[in-house]
Amino acid sequence: MLVEFIGGYLTNSLALLSDAGHMLSDSVALGIALAAVYIGEKSSNTRKSFGYQRFEILAAAVNGLALIAISLYIFVEAIIRFQHPQAIHVEGMLIVACMGLFINIIVALMMFKGSDTEHDLNMRSAFLHVLSDLLGSVGAIVAALCLWFFDWAWADPLTSILVSILVLRGGIQITLKSSHVLMEGTPDQFSPEQIQQEIQSHTEVLEVHDLHIWSLNSKRYILSCHIVVSDQMQMSEVQDLLHILEHQMQDLGIEHVTIQTETRSSIILVTGCASLGPHGGSVDKRASKLSLGLQQAYAVSENTANRLSPLIIRSADRYEVDPRLISAIIRQESNFNSNARSPTGAVGLGQIIPSYWANICGTDLYNESTNINCTAHILSSYYQQGGSWKKAIAYYNVGPTGYESSFWTRWKV
Incomplete structure (x- = not known):
């Protein structure tokens, strides 16, 4: 990062400067991601009954917004360079860009092998930061080669714009997904209609309402609902039904299940009290x-x-x-x-x-x-x-x- 910043300043390359700025933000983003992993492992307490697991999602949202801000800044700077081209030291730009590419490849491989970037939204956002750095280095190399062989002055800002678009796309995706979790939206892999049908497939369940499915973090899912059962069911039968439904939901990947039972009658029959008159x-x-x-x-x-x-x-x-x-x-x-x-x-x-x-x-x-x-x-x-x-x-x-x-x-x- 420091090498790219100095190299970009000395060579007057926007591609290197933007990549250096991007790497600075990525260092902060990676720090946030690591802090989220550490904080998320803290145990729950009476004030935070689910612990700190959702801090992962907050970190992902911050990283996503940072990606959007960086990409917009690079885009604006590139437009200015189109209007006012500046001389660039191509050889230095190419050397520094190659060094940046090498380092980013090593970091990306380490993250890809050492963490769950597919399912962990926090680590995925951090991985996208590093990947966008890698693309920035590739773009800087391409721009340097175009300047060296063809003297295309517009290659440097154009490459910066292309990289900024890729970064913007990743930032928007991460921000939307983390916002969906924070708003307690239904996870994409679950269909409320299908879940309701699964519950109502049991003949004892007369009705399902107030069904809610949401995510605590990228890996832990929660369900709550009310079911209406027959007035004639004994308490032991209701408990057996609830155990079956809980295991059924857990088999679908929903770890925390809360089901409240109700009856159609206004008078709740007390179990085992048929003749109290x-x-x-x-x-x-x-x-x-x-x-x-x-x-x-x-x-x-x-x-x-x-x-x-x-x-x-x-x-x-x-x-x-x-x-x-x-x-x-x-x-x-x-x-x-x-x-x-x-x-x-x-x-x-x-x-x-x-x-x-x-x-x-x-x-x-x-x-x-x-x-x-x-x-x-x-x-x-x-x-x-x-x-x-x-x-x-x-x-x-x-x-x-x-x-x-x-x-x-x-x-x-």
């Missing part, structure tokens, strides 16, 4: 069933499930509400956190607003028994008011007034 046995017997169902379906701790299940059963019996519905409401509203409080002032397991219900339910709505009893009372009242459990659920979420005034909410119900 008054005719299903004693309160203790039904509470034991419900406790197991809460642990399996909602991942509630054993202590919490054992403590809340009898309260839910008794409140359900009192107000003639399905205990599974009360459980689903508690899961939706507080995820079984009796100390939960929303910004709007709703409190407890069922997220009840005291100003609306304290006179009927009692003032201590953080009390688990009081809150569950109030939740069942509200659901029962809304059922009598709306005439169906689906309306009762909608009323619980948005209120009777909110439901009646919203066409969208009514349509969803």
Whole structure:
């Protein structure tokens, strides 16, 4: 690089000067690429759960933009040389260009053999920098020979323009690809339609939506989606299906897979709780069933499930509400956190607003028994008011007034 810069200055060759400037930027680019490899290997932490692997893509984007800037600068300088030709020391230009070509060939071969330039976007951008340097040296040699044998003064700027076009093309490609990854676009090798068909090929999957496929870096791919399954599937069956789908996606090259299951019904059935009504046995017997169902379906701790299940059963019996519905409401509203409080002032397991219900339910709505009893009372009242459990659920979420005034909410119900 230093030899080409001095040689270009002494010989007045734009081809050598542009190649020297290009090599200077390449040295910086290679430094960034090496730093990206080192930083990308750092382990993840709570602030950066995926680690620093995407730094590789940031480095590639910087290198791509640098290539574009360099090529445009060379192009402008070449146009000026066309308008104002300058004398060039051909022999010195040829010697320095040959030296540059030799060094660039060695570096290019070392990078080609020692790194994954086909799949690693960061190393590919660095390799393109070196390759464009090599082409610049070739161009300088060709220009020197044309000047030596034919005295073509325009050969030097013309060669610079041709090299700048090649550099510009590579820079644009790298920048577009790295931008696509940073924008979390779908990788070219994956078809969302085909992936969706693969998932829906399983008879248990009724629907697939919110499907997203993106890249963390040049080699690691991520997928997330929601699938709708039958209400009648047991938790163990759902888990088996998820394991099959995860392995299927990993076989396609998608390393990190997150699939969320849903049902068509507004009421989420608690696994293993088919008969929890008054005719299903004693309160203790039904509470034991419900406790197991809460642990399996909602991942509630054993202590919490054992403590809340009898309260839910008794409140359900009192107000003639399905205990599974009360459980689903508690899961939706507080995820079984009796100390939960929303910004709007709703409190407890069922997220009840005291100003609306304290006179009927009692003032201590953080009390688990009081809150569950109030939740069942509200659901029962809304059922009598709306005439169906689906309306009762909608009323619980948005209120009777909110439901009646919203066409969208009514349509969803």
